[in-house]
Amino acid sequence: MSFDFSFTDEHEELRATIRGFLQGRSDEAAVREQMATERGYDPETWQQMAEQMGLAGLLIPEEHGGAGFGYVELLIVMEEMGRALFCAPYLGTAVLATNALLQCADEKTRKELLTEIAAGRATASLAHAEPNGRWDLEGIEMEARKTDSGYELTGTKTWVLDGHTADVLLVVARSAEGLSLFRVEPDADGLSRTLVPSLDTTRKLARVTFEGTPAVRVSAGDQTEALRRVLALTQAALAAEQVGGAQRCLEMATDFAKTRLQFGRPIGSYQAIKHKCADMLVEVEMAKSAAYAACFAAATDQDDFLETAALAKACCSETYFHAAAENIQIHGGMGFTWELPVHLYFKRAKASELFLGDAAHHREVLADLVGI
Amino acid sequence: MAEHRIMSDEELRERTRALLDEVHPEKVESIPFRQKQYEHGLAWVHFPEGYGGLGLSPKMNLIVHDEITKHSKVVHNDPPASIIGIGMGAPVVLTYGTEEMKKRLLPKIFSGEEIWCQLFSEPSAGSDVAGLASTAVRDGDDWILNGQKVWTTVAHLSRWGMLLARTNPDVPKHDGLSYFVLDMHAPGVEVRPLYQITGEAEFNEVFMTDVRIPHDRMLGKEGQGWRVAITTLMNERVAIGGGGSKRKGGGATAQLLKLWQERKQGGRSAGQEAILRDRVTRAYIETELLRLTAQRARAAQKSGNPGPEGSVSKLAQAEIHKRLWELAIDVLGDDGLSFEAGYELRQNSPTPDTVEALAKYQFLRSRANSIEGGTSEIMRNILGERVLGLPGEPRVDKEVAWKEVPRS
Ligand SMILES: Cc1cc2nc3c(=O)[nH]c(=O)nc-3n(C[C@H](O)[C@H](O)[C@H](O)COP(=O)(O)OP(=O)(O)OC[C@H]3O[C@@H](n4cnc5c(N)ncnc54)[C@H](O)[C@@H]3O)c2cc1C
Numbered sequence: 001m002s003f004d005f006s007f008t009d010e011h012e013e014l015r016a017t018i019r020g021f022l023q024g025r026s027d028e029a030a031v032r033e034q035m036a037t038e039r040g041y042d043p044e045t046w047q048q049m050a051e052q053m054g055l056a057g058l059l060i061p062e063e064h065g066g067a068g069f070g071y072v073e074l075l076i077v078m079e080e081m082g083r084a085l086f087c088a089p090y091l092g093t094a095v096l097a098t099n100a101l102l103q104c105a106d107e108k109t110r111k112e113l114l115t116e117i118a119a120g121r122a123t124a125s126l127a128h129a130e131p132n133g134r135w136d137l138e139g140i141e142m143e144a145r146k147t148d149s150g151y152e153l154t155g156t157k158t159w160v161l162d163g164h165t166a167d168v169l170l171v172v173a174r175s176a177e178g179l180s181l182f183r184v185e186p187d188a189d190g191l192s193r194t195l196v197p198s199l200d201t202t203r204k205l206a207r208v209t210f211e212g213t214p215a216v217r218v219s220a221g222d223q224t225e226a227l228r229r230v231l232a233l234t235q236a237a238l239a240a241e242q243v244g245g246a247q248r249c250l251e252m253a254t255d256f257a258k259t260r261l262q263f264g265r266p267i268g269s270y271q272a273i274k275h276k277c278a279d280m281l282v283e284v285e286m287a288k289s290a291a292y293a294a295c296f297a298a299a300t301d302q303d304d305f306l307e308t309a310a311l312a313k314a315c316c317s318e319t320y321f322h323a324a325a326e327n328i329q330i331h332g333g334m335g336f337t338w339e340l341p342v343h344l345y346f347k348r349a350k351a352s353e354l355f356l357g358d359a360a361h362h363r364e365v366l367a368d369l370v371g372i
Numbered sequence: 373m374a375e376h377r378i379m380s381d382e383e384l385r386e387r388t389r390a391l392l393d394e395v396h397p398e399k400v401e402s403i404p405f406r407q408k409q410y411e412h413g414l415a416w417v418h419f420p421e422g423y424g425g426l427g428l429s430p431k432m433n434l435i436v437h438d439e440i441t442k443h444s445k446v447v448h449n450d451p452p453a454s455i456i457g458i459g460m461g462a463p464v465v466l467t468y469g470t471e472e473m474k475k476r477l478l479p480k481i482f483s484g485e486e487i488w489c490q491l492f493s494e495p496s497a498g499s500d501v502a503g504l505a506s507t508a509v510r511d512g513d514d515w516i517l518n519g520q521k522v523w524t525t526v527a528h529l530s531r532w533g534m535l536l537a538r539t540n541p542d543v544p545k546h547d548g549l550s551y552f553v554l555d556m557h558a559p560g561v562e563v564r565p566l567y568q569i570t571g572e573a574e575f576n577e578v579f580m581t582d583v584r585i586p587h588d589r590m591l592g593k594e595g596q597g598w599r600v601a602i603t604t605l606m607n608e609r610v611a612i613g614g615g616g617s618k619r620k621g622g623g624a625t626a627q628l629l630k631l632w633q634e635r636k637q638g639g640r641s642a643g644q645e646a647i648l649r650d651r652v653t654r655a656y657i658e659t660e661l662l663r664l665t666a667q668r669a670r671a672a673q674k675s676g677n678p679g680p681e682g683s684v685s686k687l688a689q690a691e692i693h694k695r696l697w698e699l700a701i702d703v704l705g706d707d708g709l710s711f712e713a714g715y716e717l718r719q720n721s722p723t724p725d726t727v728e729a730l731a732k733y734q735f736l737r738s739r740a741n742s743i744e745g746g747t748s749e750i751m752r753n754i755l756g757e758r759v760l761g762l763p764g765e766p767r768v769d770k771e772v773a774w775k776e777v778p779r780s
Binding site for chain 2: 363
């Protein structure tokens with residue numbers, strides 16, 4: 001089975017609508033305002049996005065109040081959000097936690113939480129990585145302790161997307177059945193959630209610690225394979241976001257190269273600059289192919305989806321970083337200033353490269369999967 | 373933008389099966405099969421009816437290929453020597469040729485009966501092909517041609533050549549060119565092999581001395597040769613940068629992976645092996661990106677003749693291909709020092725029969741990828757200027773008569 005990369009007219013409309021919305025709600029001033037706050041996003045915008053545009057519940061089935069869309073629509077949304085550096089708990093709530101609920105959670109939890117998320121009443125987060133620095137599931141060491149009434153968690157989870165603000169906290173830990181999904185109440189005993197000052201201030205990350213914190217197991221059986229899919233789905237979405245950002249960097253660089261004059265000519269007429277832009281274009285086009293392939297593969301449930309997701313995360317991570325770095329160079333001294341948004345993309349690019357595993361990590365995953 | 377006829381995939385599959393009922397690739401040779409394929413409009417389905425096509429969207433060509441593959445173990449693919457004729461000759465004849473030329477030339481291009489070559493480059497004009505110096509001078513109903521072409525691939529096998537010549541030296545270079553279909557058997561055409569880095573001669577020098585070409589073999593109008601040439605060059609980039617393998621992990625990647633499986637331990641330290649493994653994975657990714665990008669371009673392709681975006685794949689493919697074969701030599705390790713086939717100068721290249729021999733051959737051959745069909749630097753100029761809209765460089769050759777421009 002395979003897919004082609006065709007977008008319908010409805011898809012193009014969706015793209016235009018999102019772009020219009022983000023131009024109004026996530027212009028540079030809005031990004032700068034939100035990135036300086038601890039919460040990191042504007043609740044009113046989130047609410048509007050959820051209620052009027054159905055974006056929070058994009059992947060959530062209609063029976064739970066969602067839009068019931070799939071990965072082709074998500075790819076468009078992520079690309080546009082990446083382009084606009086949109087500050088919102090979107091990746092954590094609408095992608096990572098939503099996929100975890102869809103893939104792993106029992107019926108009751110799914111129904112309850114997905115309804116809340118789709119309506120924009122709750123943000124959510126999945127805590128999985130730990131201080132050992134590993135992004136693979138085998139690196140998860142936290143053991144859930146069985147108690148009379150349920151479970152207790154002890155230990156630390158790192159790089160939790162919007163973990164300091166999320167209304168719903170989902171945690172991956174080991175139980176007798178293998179990797180399991182737990183739900184922890186935001187005000188539970190022994191829970192502490194702290195914002196981590198991060199390289200990329202447009203996306204908030206938290207450190208969450210547990211000390212005998214009560215938790216409810218909301219999955220049945222070993223979730224290793226389901227979680228592998230959850231992470232891959234998140235990588236595919238993140239790859240689309242990276243491509244949106246890379247495309248924006250290319251546009252910023254070429255626009256600047258057309259207007260900045262030195263030695264009496266636009267700098268873009270010099271091949272040293274022009275060829276950098278051309279190389280960026282090629283890389284961005286290739287990265288689009290990778291991100292689109294991963295999202296179309298998710299949408300059409302291809303057997304090789306895990307491979308494609310690893311390939312996309314490896315490729316798009318490097319492309320975005322390279323585009324963001326070249327964007328600084330092409331802007332010269334201006335590119336190094338706080339005033340221009342160039343550095344915001346550079347930071348987002350590096351952070352999203354490292355988040356969920358860097359390019360080398362995903363090349364290794366891919367090599368294992370295809371037998372290299 | 374071309375309007376396409378609507379035909380269901382299923383109907384096209386039925387038509388393909390009807391062709392197979394009439395002639396089956398397992399039973400006949402390539403030429404008779406492809407003649408019939410042309411008659412059925414299944415040569416290039418995006419060409420108009422009566423010219424080897426059905427007026428469909430270009431993406432639907434894959435359906436024909438797919439259906440043939442389903443029903444036949446033998447597939448008569450485009451013959452390698454016909455790539456220039458099929459990739460560039462056919463679209464240019466279709467776009468600019470007279471009715472008579474189309475009827476006469478197109479069927480034989482597709483069937484492989486007649487090979488075509490591209491007579492553009494000259495010793496003094498490669499990247500700057502519009503600066504070329506071969507002349508055509510009008511004489512009654514004919515033109516008389518003099519000059520020299522170089523790097524002409526398959527000229528020694530060709531029946532026809534796509535020729536660009538200067539018909540007016542007194543105007544700026546782009547305005548003084550005309551485009552002809554040259555009969556390679558005409559008196560005064562001399563083809564000499566030009567040996568290359570691998571020892572073979574895929575290409576030639578072509579000398580033209582007082583060659584007569586009838587006026588009705590001109591494509592487009594007098595002085596409009598550059599426009600016609602652009603159609604050829606855009607198609608060339610797509611023909612060359614076609615995206616490599618159609619199959620995941622196929623083509624060059626499959627060869628590299630095979631080599632890697634055989635050689636991975638090869639006395640290397642664990643650290644060295646890990647580094648090489650990462651490079652092999654990168655190469656795998658890069659070739660996948662080419663395949664996926666070609667697939668994406670096909671989905672987006674609406675009209676028959678490609679635009680400057682074709683340069684994306686051309687540039688990417690050239691650079692990726694060179695890296696892949698450099699890596700293959702590194703995987704070979706010290707065996708990369710030998711070259712068993714030797715450098716006997718010859719015109720026909722034997723196909724390397726082991727993956728090691730292929731790697732050594734391709735290591736050399738792939739250097740041409742970033743030169744043939746426009747160098748990578750020229751591709752970057754095209755992408756920068758025509759796709760991204762960056763300003764051109766100051767030019768010294770645009771406004772003045774061609775004969776005033778300095779040449780090497
Ligand atoms: C295997 C092979 C097959 C070929 N087959 C054919 C064929 O069938 N028919 C045909 O007509 N031609 C053919 N060619 C010729 C090919 O198109 C030319 O070699 C190519 O266009 C480069 O021209 P050149 O060799 O004169 O190099 P030059 O144009 O002299 O270039 C030399 C170097 O200068 C750089 N350069 C030139 N101009 C610029 C610029 N404006 N900006 C930046 N850098 C620049 C080039 O990128 C290159 O690195 C073939 C070539 C090869 C290698």
